[in-house]
Amino acid sequence: MARYSVLKGFYDVEQTIGSGGFAKVKLGTHCLTKEKVAIKIMEKSRLGDDLPRVKIELEALKNLPHQNICKLYQVIETESHYYLILEYCSGGELFDHIVERNRLEEKQARVFFRQIVSAVAFLHDKGYAHRDLKPENVLLDKEKNLKLIDFGLCAKPQPGLDSFLYTSCGSPTYAAPELILGQKYLGSEVDIWSLGILLYALLCGVLPFDDENIDSLYRKILSGRYEESSCLSLESKRLIRSMLQVDPKKRITIDDLLSHPWLMKGFKEPVTKLCLHKVHEKDPSCLSVMAEYYRVSVDVMWSKLNSWTYDYNTATYMLLLSKKQRGLPIKLYNFALRDKMESGFN
Numbered sequence: 001m002a003r004y005s006v007l008k009g010f011y012d013v014e015q016t017i018g019s020g021g022f023a024k025v026k027l028g029t030h031c032l033t034k035e036k037v038a039i040k041i042m043e044k045s046r047l048g049d050d051l052p053r054v055k056i057e058l059e060a061l062k063n064l065p066h067q068n069i070c071k072l073y074q075v076i077e078t079e080s081h082y083y084l085i086l087e088y089c090s091g092g093e094l095f096d097h098i099v100e101r102n103r104l105e106e107k108q109a110r111v112f113f114r115q116i117v118s119a120v121a122f123l124h125d126k127g128y129a130h131r132d133l134k135p136e137n138v139l140l141d142k143e144k145n146l147k148l149i150d151f152g153l154c155a156k157p158q159p160g161l162d163s164f165l166y167t168s169c170g171s172p173t174y175a176a177p178e179l180i181l182g183q184k185y186l187g188s189e190v191d192i193w194s195l196g197i198l199l200y201a202l203l204c205g206v207l208p209f210d211d212e213n214i215d216s217l218y219r220k221i222l223s224g225r226y227e228e229s230s231c232l233s234l235e236s237k238r239l240i241r242s243m244l245q246v247d248p249k250k251r252i253t254i255d256d257l258l259s260h261p262w263l264m265k266g267f268k269e270p271v272t273k274l275c276l277h278k279v280h281e282k283d284p285s286c287l288s289v290m291a292e293y294y295r296v297s298v299d300v301m302w303s304k305l306n307s308w309t310y311d312y313n314t315a316t317y318m319l320l321l322s323k324k325q326r327g328l329p330i331k332l333y334n335f336a337l338r339d340k341m342e343s344g345f346n
């Protein structure tokens with residue numbers, strides 16, 4: 001079987017842009033719109049008992065449309081692989097962005113931190129916790145907007161966010177004390193700790209708790225003592241301290257963060273936790289371009305799209321919407337595909 005034959009004709013698969021344990025991410029081009037996408041490929045056999053994590057990530061991404069969360073366009077499942085077609089962020093990892101500059105000025109750090117807080121507040125509002133927040137899981141798009149990725153560890157505990165979780169997960173460097181101690185913990189509180197680590201990394205360019213030796217790393221985290229580097233203003237020190245509280249009950253809440261003075265500095269409005277675009281909106285111009293391409297009526301096209309099955313049509317429509325929002329022409333290429341789709345379309 002040719003490599004990724006299930007994508008043939010729909011996506012051109014290009015270079016690998018990331019490889020993790022059980023998955024790899026390749027750059028791709030959506031044939032009809034010529035838009036760049038990121039294709040996350042997971043081999044089922046190598047997933048083992050991590051298979052449920054894919055389902056968790058899928059459901060989370062479908063339910064969490066937000067301007068600072070990496071968009072899911074399409075899901076393709078074969079008997080051997082999962083293919084997630086995701087938003088391509090051409091600005092790379094926030095981690096590399098910080099390393100390149102050593103550290104960020106407070107003003108720039110605030111712009112980024114507000115976006116991460118917006119995404120996390122939105123997650124928590126929907127009853128999710130990310131549980132693996134770290135600079136490597138925050139990407140930049142072309143316009144330098146931040147996008148949260150890697151929801152494989154996120155939890156949607158029943159019945160709501162206030163029930164306790166137990167599984168210890170994520171990277172120890174960013175892990176909250178209660179997670180390390182294996183105590184029951186609240187996903188929301190663990191995310192706040194990680195946000196503290198993230199803000200410290202943005203402002204100082206280093207991590208507050210770090211050590212090659214895992215035991216001394218744990219001791220440092222459990223002590224809650226870290227170096228308050230000279231580059232931190234008094235307000236920054238206070239804000240970070242309020243997130244890096246060893247006792248989760250003393251930690252600032254995500255809602256308090258939204259309007260915290262440090263986050264408000266230079267801004268009129270608190271951080272929003274809302275999704276700023278209408279989800280699955282009916283856009284007449286994108287709809288008619290697709291209807292015309294497939295030679296069906298707008299109503300038939302909309303009925304096909306409105307079930308939001310994250311198939312190729314969902315991807316085409318969402319990518320057309322994205323082009324429109326960026327002021328690009330909404331047109332479709334590649335008439336060859338029509339016949340292939342037509343046979344399967346009616």
Ligand SMILES: Cn1cc(Br)cc1C(=O)Nc1[nH]nc2c1CN(C(=O)N[C@H](CN1CCCC1)c1ccccc1)C21CC1
Nearest residue numbers: 018019020023024025038086087088089090092093136149
């Ligand atoms: C690094 N980089 C540089 C440029 Br320029 C673009 C990128 C880039 O990765 N862009 C990008 N756009 N969209 C995505 C990516 C990467 N990416 C990812 O999902 N990347 C993650 C990165 N994780 C961070 C810690 C462990 C792995 C990943 C997960 C599993 C396997 C490989 C990679 C998505 C699909 C969501």
